[in-house]
Amino acid sequence: MDLLEYQAKELFREIGIPVLPSQRIENPREIKGLLLPYPVVLKSQVRVGGRGRSGGVRFVENTIDAIAAARTIFNLSILGEYPKVLLAEAKYDAERELYLAVVLDYTAKRPVLLGSGRGGMDAEAVMQHMQQVVVNQEFSPFYGRHLAIAMGLQGQLIESVSTIVEKMYQLFVQKDLDLVEINPLGVSSDGKVMALDGKIAVNDDAIERHRDLELLVSKLADAKKPPSSLKTELRRLNWSTKEGNLGIICNDTSLAMATLDLVSEAKGKPCECLILGEDIPTLHPQQLESALEQLTQSKNLKAILVNILGNAAYCEEIATVMGSYLQERVEKKTAIGAMKIPHIILRLGGGNLDFDVDRFPDLSIHAIDNLDNAIERAIALAKLPAKTS
Amino acid sequence: MKLKPDSKVLIQGITEPLASIYTARMKAYGTNIVAGVSPGEGGQQIHDLPIFDLVEQALAVTGPVDTTIIFVKPYWVLDAALEAIAAGIRQIILVTGNIPPLDIVCLLRTAEATDTLILGPSSSGIIVPGSILLGTQESEFYTPGEIGIIGQTGAIAQEVAWELTQAGLGQSISVNLGKDAIFGSDVRQWLQILEEDDNTKAIVLVGQPDCGWERLAEYIVSAIDKPVVAYLAGIHSPPDKRLGHAYTMIAYYLSIPVDDADTYQHQIASFKQAKIAIAKRPSQIPELVAKALKK
Numbered sequence: 303m304d305l306l307e308y309q310a311k312e313l314f315r316e317i318g319i320p321v322l323p324s325q326r327i328e329n330p331r332e333i334k335g336l337l338l339p340y341p342v343v344l345k346s347q348v349r350v351g352g353r354g355r356s357g358g359v360r361f362v363e364n365t366i367d368a369i370a371a372a373r374t375i376f377n378l379s380i381l382g383e384y385p386k387v388l389l390a391e392a393k394y395d396a397e398r399e400l401y402l403a404v405v406l407d408y409t410a411k412r413p414v415l416l417g418s419g420r421g422g423m424d425a426e427a428v429m430q431h432m433q434q435v436v437v438n439q440e441f442s443p444f445y446g447r448h449l450a451i452a453m454g455l456q457g458q459l460i461e462s463v464s465t466i467v468e469k470m471y472q473l474f475v476q477k478d479l480d481l482v483e484i485n486p487l488g489v490s491s492d493g494k495v496m497a498l499d500g501k502i503a504v505n506d507d508a509i510e511r512h513r514d515l516e517l518l519v520s521k522l523a524d525a526k527k528p529p530s531s532l533k534t535e536l537r538r539l540n541w542s543t544k545e546g547n548l549g550i551i552c553n554d555t556s557l558a559m560a561t562l563d564l565v566s567e568a569k570g571k572p573c574e575c576l577i578l579g580e581d582i583p584t585l586h587p588q589q590l591e592s593a594l595e596q597l598t599q600s601k602n603l604k605a606i607l608v609n610i611l612g613n614a615a616y617c618e619e620i621a622t623v624m625g626s627y628l629q630e631r632v633e634k635k636t637a638i639g640a641m642k643i644p645h646i647i648l649r650l651g652g653g654n655l656d657f658d659v660d661r662f663p664d665l666s667i668h669a670i671d672n673l674d675n676a677i678e679r680a681i682a683l684a685k686l687p688a689k690t691s
Numbered sequence: 692m693k694l695k696p697d698s699k700v701l702i703q704g705i706t707e708p709l710a711s712i713y714t715a716r717m718k719a720y721g722t723n724i725v726a727g728v729s730p731g732e733g734g735q736q737i738h739d740l741p742i743f744d745l746v747e748q749a750l751a752v753t754g755p756v757d758t759t760i761i762f763v764k765p766y767w768v769l770d771a772a773l774e775a776i777a778a779g780i781r782q783i784i785l786v787t788g789n790i791p792p793l794d795i796v797c798l799l800r801t802a803e804a805t806d807t808l809i810l811g812p813s814s815s816g817i818i819v820p821g822s823i824l825l826g827t828q829e830s831e832f833y834t835p836g837e838i839g840i841i842g843q844t845g846a847i848a849q850e851v852a853w854e855l856t857q858a859g860l861g862q863s864i865s866v867n868l869g870k871d872a873i874f875g876s877d878v879r880q881w882l883q884i885l886e887e888d889d890n891t892k893a894i895v896l897v898g899q900p901d902c903g904w905e906r907l908a909e910y911i912v913s914a915i916d917k918p919v920v921a922y923l924a925g926i927h928s929p930p931d932k933r934l935g936h937a938y939t940m941i942a943y944y945l946s947i948p949v950d951d952a953d954t955y956q957h958q959i960a961s962f963k964q965a966k967i968a969i970a971k972r973p974s975q976i977p978e979l980v981a982k983a984l985k986k
Binding site: 351403406407409410412414416428432440475478481501505507508510511539553554555556562566580582611651 | 709789905926928971
């Protein structure tokens with residue numbers, strides 16, 4: 303999860319990376335109490351890129367201009383995101399701008415230092431001049447000097463830039479981060495460096511052991527609970543279509559992905575794909591029930607494909623839950639009267655288990671253990687109207 | 692890789708709920724589990740196995756161990772693995788997943804220096820059907836035979852095993868590399884292991900589009916003589932996040948169109964060009980394997 307610029311800069315300040323004097327603004331009225339001398343830069347605190355180009359960064363010379371600019375920025379959505387906070391910062395005259403980052407290279411399985419002699423908003427130029435140094439063993443400042451030299455820096459700048467890189471690396475390791483980025487790092491005419499903009503991405507799996515980061519993240523607009531290390535909850539595949547008519551339930555993410563492939567290839571129209579929490583199989587029966595309940599509520603649903611892979615004991619448990627869920631529906635239907643029950647295609651792979659569909663003569667239940675056949679049937683049934691009585 | 696039916700196996704974190712379930716299953720399959728480790732619970736027993744506080748204490752009683760399987764909670768995995776390496780264990784299976792990536796970086800540095808094989812994190816382990824079960828795979832889908840499976844996804848590899856079993860094609864081994872973005876032994880290492888394995892006649896690769904198989908086709912052509920069949924699950928699902936080369940990731944952050952050299956279309960095209968069979972669906976795999984074996 304990405305932190306906001308002002309949060310990243312707080313961490314920079316703590317570790318000793320130079321940042322400009324700044325102040326957080328939560329309301330345009332607070333501008334009157336601004337302690338910074340003008341001219342000042344007001345920056346929208348959103349996490350999407352391109353705020354400079356869309357008018358989310360403004361230079362102001364006095365209080366009247368600043369209040370007007372602050373109002374405008376608060377009301378400006380950048381790719382759909384409105385800022386809750388602005389950052390007012392002193393203006394800085396950079397003679398030159400550099401790009402620096404520390405990131406994990408998943409292919410090399412090592413952290414990598416990245417640097418470009420052309421920092422700033424022109425992303426293409428940044429990439430074109432990008433240099434990298436892989437941190438193979440324990441970090442030592444020489445890795446930073448290698449990067450500085452590769453970036454074409456000379457004299458004093460080698461030392462001052464590699465010092466920044468060293469601090470970025472410390473931050474990266476201390477806080478278990480996914481990314482520390484400074485773009486741009488401003489270089490003044492007298493060779494001083496300053497982090498003018500910064501980005502920090504925290505790692506979801508590590509955040510629980512960093513209380514300070516947890517606190518920062520909880521302030522974000524879309525703060526989510528960090529995912530627990532065990533997948534125990536009902537989840538959905540990051541994908542769905544409103545027009546779809548076929549709901550899918552699987553007990554593993556990769557199985558769900560493969561199922562979605564097969565349905566899509568056969569021109570089926572999936573609406574939603576739910577996955578029973580993978581790591582604790584004993585929770586699945588209960589989750590199956592809520593998954594069925596959840597899918598039945600989607601508007602265009604005509605059929606549900608339950609695709610489960612498991613051993614005999616597991617499949618038997620799933621079949622039992624399925625049976626009692628259907629029984630309950632049948633009883634409810636008798637009590638309430640008209641009620642739609644979708645077609646249900648139950649595929650219990652590997653279990654060698656016969657689900658007794660004859661128990662529900664009034665429902666459209668189909669137990670098919672061959673995956674291809676189950677999918678073909680599910681798509682065909684989804685085209686028919688659901689049984690109403 | 693030492694994988695004899697009598698290989699000694701240790702379970703770290705044996706009192707974790709998952710460990711308890713699967714230790715019983717592994718023992719029932721005939722795996723030679725000799726002890727468990729769980730700090731603070733030394734002296735107790737579980738599934739008739741002695742529990743020790745330290746790996747070193749366990750080994751003093753059991754003698755050298757070939758493989759340890761780690762089930763401890765994510766933040767303790769690095770420590771447990773380093774303890775095993777320090778005690779001289781050279782094959783480690785990490786069943787626990789969602790481990791902070793920098794812990795894995797740290798572990799891999801030590802593993803490389805000590806020539807330790809790491810499988811996982813979030814790996815369901817290894818099965819040699821009819822012989823040994825190490826981890827959490829479902830043994831019911833497997834039957835002894837000559838096909839090696841390398842899975843770099845979740846349970847879909849077991850669907851593939853089930854298809855092979857139903858078609859009468861047994862398996863020599865099935866190994867799961869895990870689902871975390873950063874992991875130990877990779878597909879190239881395991882292709883090499885299976886290439887040298889006398890019991891394996893053909894290899895099935897099961898992956899997903901973002902699992903980092905760039906230039907894998909070239910590698911197979913140059914280094915692997917046994918027939919290979921590949922299957923990628925999830926080509927219709929959007930990738931959650933691009934994880935790979937640092938360059939690609941930064942380009943992604945900077946929202947520059949990323950060179951699509953590593954997209955799945957490209958991967959599939961490179962496999963086709965190298966004449967490596969790619970299955971469209973799990974049910975097609977037995978037929979492709981049978982065909983490849985005839986050549």
